Amino acid sequence: MTMLENQTRRCIYCTEILPFNLFNSEHVIQNCMTEGAGIQDNLTLEPSEFASCVCIECNSYLGATLDEPFGRDSIEGTLRFIKGKKKRKAIKNQHWNRVRLKSDGNAGLITGAESKMLFDGTEMFTRPNSQVQIRNIASGMVESFEENRFEVLIERQQEFDFSSLTLIASENLTDSQWQMLKTKLENLLSKIGKKIESSSELKTFGGVEETILQGNYDEILLRAIAKIAFNYMTVVFNELDSSVIFLPGLDEIRAYIRHGTKPSFVAVEKVDECMSALSTMSHSVRLQCAMNETMVASARICLFNQIVWQVILSRDLEGVAANTQSGHQWCFDSEKCFRIY
Ligand SMILES: [Zn+2]
Numbered sequence: 001m002t003m004l005e006n007q008t009r010r011c012i013y014c015t016e017i018l019p020f021n022l023f024n025s026e027h028v029i030q031n032c033m034t035e036g037a038g039i040q041d042n043l044t045l046e047p048s049e050f051a052s053c054v055c056i057e058c059n060s061y062l063g064a065t066l067d068e069p070f071g072r073d074s075i076e077g078t079l080r081f082i083k084g085k086k087k088r089k090a091i092k093n094q095h096w097n098r099v100r101l102k103s104d105g106n107a108g109l110i111t112g113a114e115s116k117m118l119f120d121g122t123e124m125f126t127r128p129n130s131q132v133q134i135r136n137i138a139s140g141m142v143e144s145f146e147e148n149r150f151e152v153l154i155e156r157q158q159e160f161d162f163s164s165l166t167l168i169a170s171e172n173l174t175d176s177q178w179q180m181l182k183t184k185l186e187n188l189l190s191k192i193g194k195k196i197e198s199s200s201e202l203k204t205f206g207g208v209e210e211t212i213l214q215g216n217y218d219e220i221l222l223r224a225i226a227k228i229a230f231n232y233m234t235v236v237f238n239e240l241d242s243s244v245i246f247l248p249g250l251d252e253i254r255a256y257i258r259h260g261t262k263p264s265f266v267a268v269e270k271v272d273e274c275m276s277a278l279s280t281m282s283h284s285v286r287l288q289c290a291m292n293e294t295m296v297a298s299a300r301i302c303l304f305n306q307i308v309w310q311v312i313l314s315r316d317l318e319g320v321a322a323n324t325q326s327g328h329q330w331c332f333d334s335e336k337c338f339r340i341y
Contacts, residue, residue, distance in 0.1 A: 249317040
């Protein structure tokens with residue numbers, strides 16, 4: 001046994017003290033968004049004699065529970081394909097539970113039509129799903145309902161103008177599937193004395209530019225975002241004093257990421273901010289620990305220059321890390337990760 005193998009480390013997430021060989025490398029930003037997207041040298045938490053790091057068990061658990069859904073079912077995850085940073089044929093493995101793709105109305109489709117992103121071997125395209133489109137009387141806006149939400153038409157019947165109802169069939173439906181869909185809707189509508197006014201079969205439309213991505217950021221995705229901030233903070237603190245990351249003021253965010261226990265503050269929030277005037281595509285993370293009445297530690301995270309998230313890491317951190325500031329950028333042009341301040 002070497003000296004290192006005799007040593008123990010404490011995991012930043014479960015806080016267990018474990019033998020050194022039970023730790024492995026953790027990417028600050030999910031592997032699928034960095035190395036998997038072409039960034040060569042990455043910021044990681046490596047087990048070493050002087051650094052705080054993540055145990056194998058937490059790393060595997062967080063990878064499967066948070067990172068995988070974040071990669072496969074968030075706007076950021078979808079942007080990997082749109083920005084050409086992931087093999088486009090893998091789009092079939094994406095999940096569409098937390099991300100919805102809607103037409104922006106510029107390609108001959110009604111604004112808001114539910115769509116899917118596909119790859120035909122050459123290029124990415126979007127295709128409308130089978131759905132009902134109907135006008136909301138009060139708002140005047142057309143709303144879309146896919147087959148699994150047809151019941152809403154009955155529940156909210158007073159709100160809609162049924163003379164505007166159109167059934168749209170996705171082009172990949174077979175004739176019998178199309179008939180089944182139509183019958184299902186007809187049966188439902190007959191309960192309230194309504195019928196299908198018009199139906200059409202839509203063809204493929206436009207490119208991916210003509211869609212709007214809508215994300216439903218549930219606790220899983222928000223925890224995955226919080227983990228980027230906490231990982232980054234660990235990297236920064238490792239340079240100062242690797243024990244700082246274990247301060248009790250960080251226990252709430254630690255428990256939120258590891259166990260989903262909601263903190264007493266709003267930990268992750270979308271902020272209306274232009275991250276920077278960067279023209280090159282990149283990810284960036286900034287950490288700020290500022291002394292006010294208490295010490296608030298927060299981070300700003302932006303992947304693919306898109307949505308900016310603010311993560312509150314602590315509202316009451318002890319003074320040791322006061323006025324710590326740091327920022328890193330993962331640049332796709334140079335395929336490198338570097339410190340920006
Ligand atoms: Zn652990």
